[in-house]
Structures are given as C-alpha cells and as structure tokens.
Amino acid sequence: MEIIQSNNYPIYFDNSIVELVNFIKQSGYSRFFIFTDENTGKYCLPVVKEKIDQFDNYDIIEINAGEESKNIDFCIGVWKMLIDFGADRNSLIINLGGGVISDMGGFVASTYKRGIDFVHIPTTLLSQVDASVGGKTGIDIEGIKNIVGTFAQPKAVFMINEFLKTLPPRQILSGLAELLKHGLIADAQLWADLKQNDLTQPSPELIHRSVKIKNKIVLEDPTEKNIRKALNFGHTIGHAVETYSLLNDQVPLSHGEAIAIGMICEAWLSNKNADLPDADLQDITATLTTLYPKYQLHENNFDALFKIMQMDKKNLNGKINCTFLTRIGQFSIDNICTEEELYNSLRYYAAL
Amino acid sequence: MEIIQSNNYPIYFDNSIVELVNFIKQSGYSRFFIFTDENTGKYCLPVVKEKIDQFDNYDIIEINAGEESKNIDFCIGVWKMLIDFGADRNSLIINLGGGVISDMGGFVASTYKRGIDFVHIPTTLLSQVDASVGGKTGIDIEGIKNIVGTFAQPKAVFMINEFLKTLPPRQILSGLAELLKHGLIADAQLWADLKQNDLTQPSPELIHRSVKIKNKIVLEDPTEKNIRKALNFGHTIGHAVETYSLLNDQVPLSHGEAIAIGMICEAWLSNKNADLPDADLQDITATLTTLYPKYQLHENNFDALFKIMQMDKKNLNGKINCTFLTRIGQFSIDNICTEEELYNSLRYYAAL
Structure with a gap:
C-alpha cells in the first residue's frame, strides 16, 4: 500500500x-x-x-x-x-x-x-x-x-x-470507533463499507483509508484552528464519559466505547440542531448500539459529566463546543451547546 | 528607543x-x-x-x-x-x-x-x-x-x-555577564563601551544594544543548529560551575558569576586552540576578575565539574562542545575539547 x-x-x-x-x-x-x-x-x-x-x-x-x-x-x-x-x-x-x-x-x-x-x-x-x-x-x-x-x-x-x-476484541472495538468516526465526518462510502465488513479484525486497506482521511484533515489545519475540529465529533461528550468512567468504574470504558456513546449523543444533537436527517441518526444509533455494549448512564450522573465537559480543552470562554454532522460524511464545527441540550442528548442515550 | x-x-x-x-x-x-x-x-x-x-x-x-x-x-x-x-x-x-x-x-x-x-x-x-x-x-x-x-x-x-x-548589586552583576558576552562574541565596540561605563546600573541604551545582538543571532538560527551556538560562549564550563556550586555551596554562585568563570576558561581555550590574541585573553581575564569575585576552584573538584560537562545538552556523541573566540567580537562554534584541555583551562582560572 x-x-x-x-x-x-x-x-x-x-x-x-x-x-x-x-x-x-x-x-x-x-x-x-x-x-x-x-x-x-x-x-x-x-x-x-x-x-x-x-x-x-x-x-x-x-x-x-x-x-x-x-x-x-x-x-x-x-x-x-x-x-x-x-x-x-x-x-x-x-x-x-x-x-x-x-x-x-x-x-x-x-x-x-x-x-x-x-x-x-x-x-x-x-x-x-x-x-x-x-x-x-x-x-x-x-x-x-x-x-x-x-x-x-x-x-x-x-x-x-x-x-x-x-489484541483482545475489546481493544479492536476501541480503535474501531475512530475508523467509524472518520467515515461519519468525511466519507460516507467508508462508513458504508465498514458496516459490510468483518469488524472484529478490520483489514489493512480499511485502516489505510481511515488514516488517509485523518491525515488530510490534519495537514490542512495542524494546530486545530478550524477544520481539524471535525475530528472532535463524539469527543466532547465521549471524553467526559471516558473520564467519568475512569474515575468511577472498576473496569473503566475503553476510549472507543466512550466515543461511541459520545457519537450517539452528538448525532442526536446534530439531528436537533444541524439538520442531520432522521434516517442518518437512526443508522448511526443502530450501528453503534449493535457494535458496542450499553453503558448505564443515570440522570444523577449527568451533573458530574457536565462538570467534566466544562473542563474540556476545546471550550472557549466557558462555552461547550461540539462538532456536529449535517449528514453522514459531512460535518459542521464550533457549535455551542447549552447545558439543557447536552443533558437531553444523554437522556436519548440512556433511554435506548 | x-x-x-x-x-x-x-x-x-x-x-x-x-x-x-x-x-x-x-x-x-x-x-x-x-x-x-x-x-x-x-x-x-x-x-x-x-x-x-x-x-x-x-x-x-x-x-x-x-x-x-x-x-x-x-x-x-x-x-x-x-x-x-x-x-x-x-x-x-x-x-x-x-x-x-x-x-x-x-x-x-x-x-x-x-x-x-x-x-x-x-x-x-x-x-x-x-x-x-x-x-x-x-x-x-x-x-x-x-x-x-x-x-x-x-x-x-x-x-x-x-x-x-x-535589584541588589549581585543581581546586576549576574546579568552583566551576558551583556559582556554579547560584546565578546559579536561587537567589540559594545565590549569597549561597557568597560568605560558605570556597570553597577547599565543604561537602557546598553541593554537595548545587547538585546539587539542576541536577537539578530537567534533570528538567524532559532533552533540552535549553527550560529546560535555563539551564545554558548562561556557556558560549557560556566554551566558546569553553576550546577556544581548549586549542589555544593551554601550560597551558590549566581548565573553570571559562573558564566564569568566560564568565559575566562573558554577564552584561555580560545587562546590555545583558536588563535585568540594574547592581548585579548589578558583584557578579558583582567576585566572579568576585576568585576567578579574570585571563586575557589580546587584540583579535586575538577572531576565533578567534568562529569557535569559530560551531561551538557550541547554535547553530541559524548564529546564536549565549546564556542571559542577568534578575537574580541568574533566567534567560532563546534569546537571539541578534550578532558585535558578542559582541566588545564580550569587550572588557568584557579591560578589567577
């Protein structure tokens, strides 16, 4: 290759x-x-x-x-x-x-x-x-x-x-979330191909395509001033869930497991705020919940999660910043999310 | 200004x-x-x-x-x-x-x-x-x-x-060593002017001239691949003396006091290895020993000093790297010094 x-x-x-x-x-x-x-x-x-x-x-x-x-x-x-x-x-x-x-x-x-x-x-x-x-x-x-x-x-x-x-299967699943993300933000074909492949051991060719997408984005914006923020899709909420789990769970979530949750929540936010089509939200939700085990998120954990989000490096002036999808394969950066919207997106995941 | x-x-x-x-x-x-x-x-x-x-x-x-x-x-x-x-x-x-x-x-x-x-x-x-x-x-x-x-x-x-x-006078003297160094490596006129001024409180004009010299060198070579090494004059031995003093003395030498010693030793090395004129060596030695108190360096400290020099960031492949003067106002970089030469330069200072 x-x-x-x-x-x-x-x-x-x-x-x-x-x-x-x-x-x-x-x-x-x-x-x-x-x-x-x-x-x-x-x-x-x-x-x-x-x-x-x-x-x-x-x-x-x-x-x-x-x-x-x-x-x-x-x-x-x-x-x-x-x-x-x-x-x-x-x-x-x-x-x-x-x-x-x-x-x-x-x-x-x-x-x-x-x-x-x-x-x-x-x-x-x-x-x-x-x-x-x-x-x-x-x-x-x-x-x-x-x-x-x-x-x-x-x-x-x-x-x-x-x-x-x-690698154990859980480790593969952890990396898979980033492959899926690269499809979701920039390449609907990669997303479609991933869904049709054996994802317990992604092929070198799929890995190569995924790295190529990330590389293209990073080369255009090395210091994350604009389009590199696309890569943060799923990471505002996902990072918070990951940190929360690391601090609270005996067996913490892997990075990818947490990002998968973040991508579901942020896809829901994208559907509400950035016109992500209902069918795309359903596709993303169904695919990710099939691949990844359900994590128990409770209403009384949300405050703690929100506190972690407030510490996120990506925030500016105390506002929580998300990357949305406008459709599968396309993104929109620098979307400010309110506390209520973020809580509602967590409720969407919790109710699945 | x-x-x-x-x-x-x-x-x-x-x-x-x-x-x-x-x-x-x-x-x-x-x-x-x-x-x-x-x-x-x-x-x-x-x-x-x-x-x-x-x-x-x-x-x-x-x-x-x-x-x-x-x-x-x-x-x-x-x-x-x-x-x-x-x-x-x-x-x-x-x-x-x-x-x-x-x-x-x-x-x-x-x-x-x-x-x-x-x-x-x-x-x-x-x-x-x-x-x-x-x-x-x-x-x-x-x-x-x-x-x-x-x-x-x-x-x-x-x-x-x-x-x-x-600032207390000792703090001024500490900074003065760098002003003097900038004259020695790049501006014989600055060196001459410094000698004729009240150095207990250097004028803003002298400071401005000194900063300008360093700035010119740094802009030409920001990551210290070549000519920026000029600024290391006095620092191979000076840093070692400074570290040694910090580890051993109740009242450690200031940076400038240590660098003044380093400049005397490295001027001696320059005289031996890079044709620095005898008159320049005498001028440097006399000026610096008048301005700075004598530090007691003993033969039985030399091994410890040499060990510190071997840790210097500036070394490559285990060889100790010095910047020399070829005359007052001119330098030569990347000179490898042997253990014996370094010991002899310390002996020169110790015998003053």
Whole structure:
C-alpha cells in the first residue's frame, strides 16, 4: 500500500520492520531507546528486537500498561532514565505501544533537552488510526486527559499489521470507533463499507483509508484552528464519559466505547440542531448500539459529566463546543451547546 | 528607543506598562494569570497591578523565589492551579520575574492544553538581556539545568527599566555577564563601551544594544543548529560551575558569576586552540576578575565539574562542545575539547 506522507514524515504500511531498520541505519543517531509497556514488551518487542539486535546502541524503557501510567510521575521517571543513560540531543525514542506510549513517549521526547527525535510503532488499532497522525502528545493530570502536552511530529510511523492480531476484541472495538468516526465526518462510502465488513479484525486497506482521511484533515489545519475540529465529533461528550468512567468504574470504558456513546449523543444533537436527517441518526444509533455494549448512564450522573465537559480543552470562554454532522460524511464545527441540550442528548442515550 | 522585533513578537523598551495594558485590551483573552515570585510579588507586582486593576479577569500565581523552584513539582502545582482556575486555551500567562519565572512560566504555558499564550516582563538584568529573546523555556531535573523544556515564543516582552533599580548589586552583576558576552562574541565596540561605563546600573541604551545582538543571532538560527551556538560562549564550563556550586555551596554562585568563570576558561581555550590574541585573553581575564569575585576552584573538584560537562545538552556523541573566540567580537562554534584541555583551562582560572 502507498506510503502516506504526513506533516514531513512518512507512514509505512508495508515491510515496516525493514523500513525501521533502514531508518535507524541511515539516520546516525547516537543512541536509541525503545519505550514500551508490559503488554507490548511481551507481545511486540520480541518481533522488533529480532531485527534490531544488529545494533548495540539501544536501551529499553518499560512502564506499566494502562491510562493510569500516562501521568507526570512516569514522565519524570523516563526523563531521569534518559539522563542516567546519557541520552544526548542526537538520541531517538521509538514508541512501541498504544496511545499511552505514543502520547507520553512523544511528550517526553519533545521536551527532553527541548526536543529529541521520536518515531511511533503503534500496536493497537486505536493508535494506528488515531495517534499515528496529528502530532499531538500529552499526559493526564488529576484524571484530566491530555491536559498537558505539546504539538510535535514524529520522524516516521511504522504500521505492523500482525500486532493487531494479538489484541483482545475489546481493544479492536476501541480503535474501531475512530475508523467509524472518520467515515461519519468525511466519507460516507467508508462508513458504508465498514458496516459490510468483518469488524472484529478490520483489514489493512480499511485502516489505510481511515488514516488517509485523518491525515488530510490534519495537514490542512495542524494546530486545530478550524477544520481539524471535525475530528472532535463524539469527543466532547465521549471524553467526559471516558473520564467519568475512569474515575468511577472498576473496569473503566475503553476510549472507543466512550466515543461511541459520545457519537450517539452528538448525532442526536446534530439531528436537533444541524439538520442531520432522521434516517442518518437512526443508522448511526443502530450501528453503534449493535457494535458496542450499553453503558448505564443515570440522570444523577449527568451533573458530574457536565462538570467534566466544562473542563474540556476545546471550550472557549466557558462555552461547550461540539462538532456536529449535517449528514453522514459531512460535518459542521464550533457549535455551542447549552447545558439543557447536552443533558437531553444523554437522556436519548440512556433511554435506548 | 526602537521596538525590537523578535521571532513574531515585539520587545518594548519605552512606556512598557502602557503597552502591556493596550496588549491586554486588544487581545481579548478570556482570562490572564500573573506568574510571579515572592520578590517580584513584593517589588514589581504593585507597579503592574496599579495599571491592570481596571481588568477583573485575572489571578496571581506566586511561587518561592530562587533556582530551587525551577522544578517539575512547581510546574505540576501551577498546572493544577490553572485547572482549578478554569484556564482555557484562550488564557494568557504574564511572567513577571527573572529567569526562573520566565523559563518555568514559558514551559508551563507552552504545554498547558498543548500551549497557551504568554508574555514576559523580565525584572532582572539577566532576564532582560537573556531570557527575553530566544524562545527557550525550561526546568531543572536532579539539578541539571533546563534538561526539560520547549522552544516557544512569547507574544510580547515588556522591559521596565525601573525594576532594575530595586535589584541588589549581585543581581546586576549576574546579568552583566551576558551583556559582556554579547560584546565578546559579536561587537567589540559594545565590549569597549561597557568597560568605560558605570556597570553597577547599565543604561537602557546598553541593554537595548545587547538585546539587539542576541536577537539578530537567534533570528538567524532559532533552533540552535549553527550560529546560535555563539551564545554558548562561556557556558560549557560556566554551566558546569553553576550546577556544581548549586549542589555544593551554601550560597551558590549566581548565573553570571559562573558564566564569568566560564568565559575566562573558554577564552584561555580560545587562546590555545583558536588563535585568540594574547592581548585579548589578558583584557578579558583582567576585566572579568576585576568585576567578579574570585571563586575557589580546587584540583579535586575538577572531576565533578567534568562529569557535569559530560551531561551538557550541547554535547553530541559524548564529546564536549565549546564556542571559542577568534578575537574580541568574533566567534567560532563546534569546537571539541578534550578532558585535558578542559582541566588545564580550569587550572588557568584557579591560578589567577
């Protein structure tokens, strides 16, 4: 498949490990560091290690798996390790993992000595279709997602499809929400094709189409001043549900499970406020409720959810900002939502 | 005096408080935060506050004074305060203070929600001639200066000369080292003029000339790939002495005191390796030893100093990198120094 050119860096879909080895050979880094977690350390690192053991100038930095690790304490730990390993400005960080690894590894790299190079090997479907493109890094503080971060581009992204086969079904579903979103905001054909495919293991071709959509949007608006906000569809409410669940549930919702809820609610808001046709709302609701388990949202959780929405980075002047669909495949940005509308959209989901 | 245009932002030297008020009025920020320390809170904040009390959408964030505060724990504290105050992406941070405030306030701002706007009101001579230009932010980890940071430009810098009159003489001397350095690397006339002036309170005109030199260099090379390294003259050894003193002395050396030592040592290296004339070395040595108190450097501290130099951000592939003078007013970058040469330069200073 064609190499996708993002913001001055290539995204490889074929022969990615060979491409990675070539990249390391040609780049002349003084040292490189593979940043990984327990899971990718177990399932993915051996595959990569086999090919890069020809190099002797690298170390492995492993952290605990999970969103709880995406905090400043782990960053401090990694910065200190880089200091201890004597990492200079000509070092490279290879982020081998899902969104936590790429977000945090990107943040650590973009701030260590005011920025060293990094590349991603996204190992989850979510990080392949989402974190691989866009140049956002971030960590959570006090449970607020990505409240601290930078805009920084990797030097390359290497997609290795076989890693997806090691993932549990829930992880695939989590990434799937972003694929579906890319169809909903920009490509009705992708949405239609996704519905007709086996979504327990999306094909590399569908992933490639999805990444291409996100890449096109991000290249047009790298710092999220206008059309990049399209990508926030489902995320105003979805992020709040995700944060809420992370703080309250023993087994928190995955990102995609939360975004699926957000997309249903925001599709309802789009239907009320942006003329999204009734048939489209029904299609979106039926598709997402079939794919994703129902989450119990109660009227007495709504205040807490609304409080989290008020903290959203996307808000300006205290107003809650949503991206709507005008139809499947088309979006409208910068829609202010009132408290009442947001509560009603949550009621729509709760009543399904 | 003429407004200096730096990397897309103006540096005001006259009527700066009026300019600040106009800036706030015109910019439409949802909220602003004055970031200050105990000292500037006491001496400088009242002057600023008097003019900005016409606004009601601001808060004050005060930290302890001193380099010890420039750490990640204080950053976390400030990020949390911004969260608690509900700071959105359309917020502004006003850094009112010396280098610690501008470096850390710039870092906090450039990473909060992936970057909000900030301006500097530098209140020390050092921050006026150094931190006001260049777009570097940073914090220390494990005593290693600026090991974590970003490149990020303020929206404006406001110089208020009267603040310098509140400074103790040692603070003036600290900033003076950077003024002298700007003469040494790029303007023999500035060096000559500085020597003939009352340096206990450098005139706004001399400060303006010094800022202009740094600005010219930084604009040509914003990310320090080549000629910006000129500004590192005196800093390879000077930073090591500064860090060493911070870790070991009850009353640590100021930045300028340490850089003055570094400039003497690196002038000696320049004389040995880059044909700096003997007369220039003598001039530099005599001028700096007259202005700055002698620091006791002993042979048995040299290993510790060398270890710190090996951690320097400027090193590549483990080699220690220095900027030399070829004569007063001219520099040469990317000179690799051996351990022996560095030790000998320290011996030169110790024997003065």
